[in-house]
Amino acid sequence: MVRPTYAHIDLDAIRANFQAVLAHVGGPSGGVDVIAVVKANGYGHGAVPVARALEAAGVRMLACADIEEGVELRRGGVRAPILVFGALSVSDLDGVFRHDLTPTISSPFAARALHDAAARRGLRVRCHLKIDTGMNRLGFRYDNLASTVPVALAGAGLEIDAVYTHFATAEDPAHPLFDQQRERFDQALTTLSELGVRPRVRHAGNSGALLRDRATWFDAVRPGLLLYGVAPLAWAGRLSLKPAMTLHSRVVAVKGMRVGETAGYGAREAVTRATTVAIVPAGYADGLDVRLAGRGSVLVGGRRVSVVGSVCMDSITVDVTGLDVTPGDEVVLLGSQSGAVIGVAEVAATIGTVPHEILCRTGARIVRTYAAEPSPVSSRATP
Numbered sequence: 346m347v348r349p350t351y352a353h354i355d356l357d358a359i360r361a362n363f364q365a366v367l368a369h370v371g372g373p374s375g376g377v378d379v380i381a382v383v384k385a386n387g388y389g390h391g392a393v394p395v396a397r398a399l400e401a402a403g404v405r406m407l408a409c410a411d412i413e414e415g416v417e418l419r420r421g422g423v424r425a426p427i428l429v430f431g432a433l434s435v436s437d438l439d440g441v442f443r444h445d446l447t448p449t450i451s452s453p454f455a456a457r458a459l460h461d462a463a464a465r466r467g468l469r470v471r472c473h474l475k476i477d478t479g480m481n482r483l484g485f486r487y488d489n490l491a492s493t494v495p496v497a498l499a500g501a502g503l504e505i506d507a508v509y510t511h512f513a514t515a516e517d518p519a520h521p522l523f524d525q526q527r528e529r530f531d532q533a534l535t536t537l538s539e540l541g542v543r544p545r546v547r548h549a550g551n552s553g554a555l556l557r558d559r560a561t562w563f564d565a566v567r568p569g570l571l572l573y574g575v576a577p578l579a580w581a582g583r584l585s586l587k588p589a590m591t592l593h594s595r596v597v598a599v600k601g602m603r604v605g606e607t608a609g610y611g612a613r614e615a616v617t618r619a620t621t622v623a624i625v626p627a628g629y630a631d632g633l634d635v636r637l638a639g640r641g642s643v644l645v646g647g648r649r650v651s652v653v654g655s656v657c658m659d660s661i662t663v664d665v666t667g668l669d670v671t672p673g674d675e676v677v678l679l680g681s682q683s684g685a686v687i688g689v690a691e692v693a694a695t696i697g698t699v700p701h702e703i704l705c706r707t708g709a710r711i712v713r714t715y716a717a718e719p720s721p722v723s724s725r726a727t728p
């Protein structure tokens with residue numbers, strides 16, 4: 346049994362988007378590889394099916410947010426190298442060794458913890474060193490590496506295979522921090538080299554940065570969003586992509602509203618004409634943002650129709666006045682239907698958030714279906 350509201354994931358689209366990014370930056374033969382980001386359950390698309398599709402397409406490294414996500418990928422049969430972005434100090438380091446994950450050293454404390462864990466096992470662990478060039482999140486500060494790095498990396502347990510940074514304002518064309526961060530990263534690489542840290546690989550660019558400026562490419566780029574077929578609004582059009590997720594539902598009821606009546610909680614926004622509405626069994630528990638109340642649109646019969654009144658936990662009400670709509674008709678909440686499109690970037694802009702959030706909030710109870718190889722699966726996302 347499948348609930349009427351479900352997400353269809355087009356793995357062929359994800360593979361095509363991966364190939365499009367590879368072609369854009371040149372690929373391994375051109376000296377720039379792609380580290381594919383599949384954190385947060387593959388941006389809501391299902392981490393394991395997405396990772397396996399990317400593996401089949403030849404991906405050479407995947408990245409996730411924490412050790413637990415890395416372990417889930419390994420348990421799902423993923424064999425490609427997996428970079429873990431997050432801080433290690435609060436995670437179970439055992440997973441790094443047991444599941445052959447590539448950790449990030451993002452603080453002196455994490456470096457010591459990892460070093461000690463490796464030493465206890467008599468192992469050397471390959472890791473990536475993260476430099477904070479202005480995000481003030483994880484990473485060694487760019488401006489005092491000479492005092493922090495030698496202490497943190499003392500001993501034989503850690504091998505720095507790569508060095509990376511992350512941009513805070515890649516999607517904002519006017520923000521000066523972007524170029525400052527790039528310059529600081531260049532400086533950091535020079536300082537590290539003087540300290541004897543000469544990584545095989547340097548990487549910096551997420552989706553926004555890699556589209557914005559080829560100077561961020563270095564030896565590899567780290568797209569997430571682009572793989573799922575969505576570009577940051579500022580740089581849309583620089584790459585041809587195919588959205589991978591379609592969020593479907595079905596009309597469960599059709600009824601009339603009289604002038605002056607309201608729909609949903611709060612009883613806001615009275616209708617000003619006799620209105621025919623359809624009830625769609627998808628609400629904020631499925632990931633629809635409550636700020637779409639009175640503002641969002643969905644597709645029915647290839648037409649855009651608007652949300653009337655509030656977004657409830659399990660349903661929305663949409664205006665289908667004048668359309669031939671009956672219970673059972675297909676509704677598309679995100680994606681395309683008969684040529685009409687509700688885009689992820691559009692929904693994000695409507696409610697004032699980033700497209701990433703729209704994808705990630707696809708609810709845990711939403712069943713994902715996958716048509717393409719490898720191994721079609723239908724899985725309930727693990728929350």
Ligand SMILES: *Cc1c(COP(=O)(O)O)cnc(C)c1O
Pocket residue numbers: 382384430511550551552553567568569570571701
């Ligand atoms: C999430 C993340 C990315 C991918 O960002 P997109 O904007 O989705 O391309 C890259 N690098 C790091 C460190 C991240 O946390």
